[in-house]
Amino acid sequence: MNPSPAAREVWRGLRCTRITLPHGDSVRVSDFGAQVLSWNARGQERMFLSERAVLDGTAAIRGGVPVCFPQFNQRGPLPKHGLARRTTWDWLGAEVQGHAVTARWQWAAAAPLHPDFPHALQAELAVTLSPDTLQITLSATNTGSTAFAFTGALHTYLAVQGADIAALHGLDGAACWDAAHLFAPQVQAGAVALGAEVDRVYARPAQPLELRDAAGTLRIHQDAAWPETVVWNPGPALCETLADLQGADWMRMLCVEAAAINQPVALHPGQRWQAAQTLQVVA
Numbered sequence: 001m002n003p004s005p006a007a008r009e010v011w012r013g014l015r016c017t018r019i020t021l022p023h024g025d026s027v028r029v030s031d032f033g034a035q036v037l038s039w040n041a042r043g044q045e046r047m048f049l050s051e052r053a054v055l056d057g058t059a060a061i062r063g064g065v066p067v068c069f070p071q072f073n074q075r076g077p078l079p080k081h082g083l084a085r086r087t088t089w090d091w092l093g094a095e096v097q098g099h100a101v102t103a104r105w106q107w108a109a110a111a112p113l114h115p116d117f118p119h120a121l122q123a124e125l126a127v128t129l130s131p132d133t134l135q136i137t138l139s140a141t142n143t144g145s146t147a148f149a150f151t152g153a154l155h156t157y158l159a160v161q162g163a164d165i166a167a168l169h170g171l172d173g174a175a176c177w178d179a180a181h182l183f184a185p186q187v188q189a190g191a192v193a194l195g196a197e198v199d200r201v202y203a204r205p206a207q208p209l210e211l212r213d214a215a216g217t218l219r220i221h222q223d224a225a226w227p228e229t230v231v232w233n234p235g236p237a238l239c240e241t242l243a244d245l246q247g248a249d250w251m252r253m254l255c256v257e258a259a260a261i262n263q264p265v266a267l268h269p270g271q272r273w274q275a276a277q278t279l280q281v282v283a
């Protein structure tokens with residue numbers, strides 16, 4: 001019998017699952033937030049996780065892939081970025097399919113989930129690791145008796161090496177809203193580089209994006225059911241003010257988020273929604 005590809009572990013006080021593939025790629029996911037904390041591919045860490053991240057369950061974890069759900073940012077009455085990233089999810093187990101291993105988490109919330117969100121839902125996060133590739137799939141089912149709408153995002157903190165040469169390619173000419181500039185409508189000119197604060201919401205691009213930096217090239221794809229892409233980097237000034245980041249961390253990260261924001265996703269009782277973000281090391 002093969003040993004299980006997914007090991008349960010306690011990492012820095014957090015209950016986690018670690019998947020390691022035979023050739024060495026690995027991923028670590030915390031039950032708290034169902035949050036990917038580490039993805040190692042081709043011998044390199046691909047996720048940024050702040051050394052100052054709060055890991056005791058009293059705050060969202062700064063780094064990896066926070067699940068923002070059922071509200072994106074402050075666009076609604078719930079706490080910023082919703083409740084999922086501060087909830088401990090149930091680990092359901094892991095399965096092997098060919099070269100891929102998938103681990104799953106579930107969050108079953110009875111009504112009322114929150115005074116401002118008096119509904120019941122069941123969310124599932126599936127994390128699939130295969131050579132060079134990490135796929136993260138969020139699904140949500142309305143398990144209550146009233147319809148609701150949600151927004152959300154997979155708030156992926158990609159590790160950046162070589163901030164001076166790093167850039168996100170594939171958005172040139174795309175319209176966006178820039179939250180760092182009073183939500184002014186803008187058109188992206190060229191690649192997104194690191195420097196000043198960036199907090200932009202774009203329509204999902206038809207082609208995958210590419211983060212090119214000193215580590216190589218990472219391809220970023222999102223399903224159409226995530227209709228927007230958010231690109232966030234705090235830049236040096238905002239970074240200085242965030243207690244769970246070090247001053248130079250803005251040079252070590254770029255958030256490329258698969259999101260549903262502008263048109264909240266409506267779910268009638270019994271309805272289910274699902275969407276993935278896929279990251280692939282290509283060079």
Ligand SMILES: O=P(O)(O)OC[C@H]1O[C@@H](O)[C@H](O)[C@@H](O)[C@@H]1O
Nearest residue numbers: 073080081155179199230232257
């Ligand atoms: O500090 P938080 O709550 O994790 O949010 C980080 C950032 O998340 C991004 O998704 C938002 O677009 C930014 O506006 C926000 O600042």
